Amino acid sequence: MGVIVALTLKEAMRRRAFLGTLIILVALYGLTFLPRAFKEAFGGDERQFEIGVNLAVLFGVDIIKFFSAVLAILLCSGAITAEIERGYLAAILPRPLHRWELYLGKWLGVMLFSAANATLWTAMLWISVAIQGEPRVEMWQALPYVLLYPVLYGTLALALSSFLGASIASMFTVAAGAFAYFSDHFLRPIAAFFNVKLLQQLVWLSEWVLPMATLKRLVQARVDTILPPGMGDAPPFAAEEVLRFLKPEVQTLDVAYVGVYIGVALLLGVTIFWRRDVQ
C-alpha cells in the first residue's frame, strides 16, 4: 500500500496542485498584512488593528477549509473510474494487492497531501500574524477540525469515483457541499425565524446527508474567542428555541458522527470498487 500512497503523492504534485497550493500560500500571507496596510494608510488604533488581524485569521481559516476541500475533491474524483478509463490502473490492478489496498492507498495519499497543505497554510497564516506581534494559537486549535474538511469531501468524492467518472463524481460532491452550505446559511435562518417545520426538517436532513455544518461548528468553537465584539452573537429578540436552532451547541457526538460518516463513505467506496468489474 505504501507504493500506492507514494505514487498518489507524486501524481498530486504533478497535477499542478502543488503550484495551486503555493499561490494560496502567498495569498494567505498577503491577506494577513492587509490590516497593517490599512492602519498605515488610513490610521487607526491598536484595537482596530487587532480586530483586523482577527478578521484576517478567521477569513484565512475559511480559505484553508475551502481550498483544502476543493483540492481533495479534485484529486479524489478522478482516482478510480477515470483512472480505469484512461488505462492508468490496467497494469497495476493485476499486481498482487487487494483492491482495498489500492483504494486506501489512494485515499491515504490524497489525505496526506491535503493535510500537509492545510498545515502548511495554517503555519504560513500563523507566522505572518505572529511576526506582526499578534500570534493566534486558536488557528492551531482549530486545525484538527479544519483537516476534517478535505477528509470529508475527499472521502465522498473517492466513494463516488468508484463508479462514476471524474467530472460527475466531482459535480455530485460539489452539489452535496452546495446543498449543505445553502441549507446552513440560508434555509436555517428562514426555518428558525419563521418557524417552518418542513424547512427545519430539511436543514436537519441536510446535516445528516453531509455534516458540513457540524464541522463548521466544531471549527467555530475553537476560533470564536477571537471574533470581533458583536460578531456571532445571537440576536437579542428571538425566542430560545429559535436561537437554539439557529446556532446549535457543539455536541460531544458531533465528531463521532463525522467520523462514522467518513468511515461509512470509505467502506461504501471500497465495497463498490471491490465488487465492480474493471475493464
Added chain:
Amino acid sequence: MWAIETRNLRKVFRPLLGGKPIVAVDNLNLQVPAGTVFGFLGPNGAGKTTTIQILIGNVYPTAGEAFVLEHRAGALAAKRKLGFLPEKFQFHDFLSAEEFLRMHGRLAKMDGAKLQKRIDEVLELVGLTERRKSKIREFSKGMQQRIGLAQAIIHDPDLVILDEPTSALDPLGRRRVREVVQYLKERGKTVFLNSHLLSEVERSCDEVAIINKGRVVKQGTLDELLVNRSVVSIELKKVEPRVLEAMARVAHKVQPIDERRVTAEVANEDTVPDLARAIVEAGGALMGLQAHRETLEDLFIQIVEGEGK
C-alpha cells in the same frame, strides 16, 4: 499441468439502464499447457478481452470457473505468478523507466538488490538500458510498449499474458517482442498471447485457440490445426457449374469468390496438377493458378466465416 484452465466460463454484461444483456463469454472451456507459447485468437467482439480480464481478476465471471496456475483467477496467489501487458494502457509518464520498473517490482513484492538486478536485466532484454533515466513521457509508442513488456516480466512470473503486444510496433519492435517471448519460453514460462497479427502468432506460438461468440471453436497445436492442406487460388475465364463439379471431385472444398475466381482446398501440393487437369478436362479456360500452404490466417477466416453462416 495447465497454466490456464477455464470450465464453462460465462460472462454476461447487463446494462444498468435495462436493455439486452450482452453475452461476452459463453461456456468457454480452455486449457493452456504450462511452458507453452499459446495464441489466443478471435475476431473483434469474440470475448478475448473479457476472458483475459477474468483471468487477471479484473472481471468477475457470471458462471463457471477460471484457474491460473492452479489458483482461482484473481486470487493473490495467482497474481503473484502472473505478468500482464495490457492492450490499452497509460503509464505514469512522469516516472523514469527505472522508477517505473521499481514501482512495479515493489508492487510485485520485490525489493533491494534483487529488484535492482532484475531491473537491469529486463531493461537490457527490451533494449531500453540506455534510456533507463528517461521519463516515460519522452518515449515513443513503441518504446512505451517495450517498457510495458518489461513491467510484465519484472517479477519473473510463470505466466505472462500479452494483450496485443505488437500492435504499435514496427518490424524491429516486433522482432524484439518475439525475442522476449523466446526468452520466456526457454525459461519454461507460459506465454498467453492475444494478437490480431496472425503471422506473428504463427511464428511464435506452439498452440492456439480460436474463439468466436464467446466459445472456443478450435484448439490445438499448429501442426494439428494446419494439416498438410494446400489452398489453391484459381482464375478462370468464367466460373461454370460443370467446372466447379469437376474441381469438387479432386478438392476437399471449392469456394467461388466471384465470376472469375475460385479457391479450392486440396489434401497436399501433389494434388494441385490433378486439380488443373480436372479444370481443363471439364472445359474450363484456366487463366491462372497459385497454390500455397494453408496459413493460420486461412484457417482463422475459414472458421470465423463458417461460424457466421
